[in-house]
């Protein structure tokens with residue numbers, strides 16, 4: 769059984785979708801949900817599922833990313849994860865931390881990578897006049913949102929869409945895509961999952 773730690777910063781809807789998928793013959797189980805922000809809804813969602821949930825607040829580290837990551841690493845070590853799934857985790861990680869988890873860390877990003885790495889993906893897709901949007905799960909490498917893509921899901925951009933309406937449509941697909949990719953990945957299969 770693979771042990772999965774899920775890192776969040778907010779509502780944790782992707783975390784919940786991942787956690788709920790890891791039952792039965794799934795090759796992995798959630799062992800820790802870790803947030804860099806105290807009080808977020810994702811922590812309660814984890815606790816409600818009986819998953820250990822904890823906070824490593826980035827703010828006391830005052831921008832010292834390496835010191836923050838040392839605290840993250842210490843907390844992760846207690847849970848002994850095989851895989852880290854970033855699920856709406858909104859901190860940039862340093863190459864040192866990423867190297868430690870190379871090949872074992874996934875992220876979900878709300879765009880069809882390589883389009884729109886970084887923030888405001890939905891507004892950028894609408895502004896560009898794209899007719900399709902979507903989400904990607906990728907392996908985390910030192911280049912932001914640029915690691916090998918392990919799955920993508922597409923949705924249409926509709927007439928009159930706002931960033932919010934498009935985000936909601938994409939998020940529904942995120943909840944299907946991320947569990948599908950994690951299941952394959954945990955089984956040692958990196959064949960990309962393509963939905964939509």
Ligand code: GAR
Pocket residue numbers: 776777778779780781782783810855856857858876877878886903939942
């Ligand atoms: C999701 O849409 C995820 O793709 C995005 O944050 C949201 C988190 O929602 N991630 C990023 O933008 C990463 N750069 P959730 O907390 O409900 O899963």
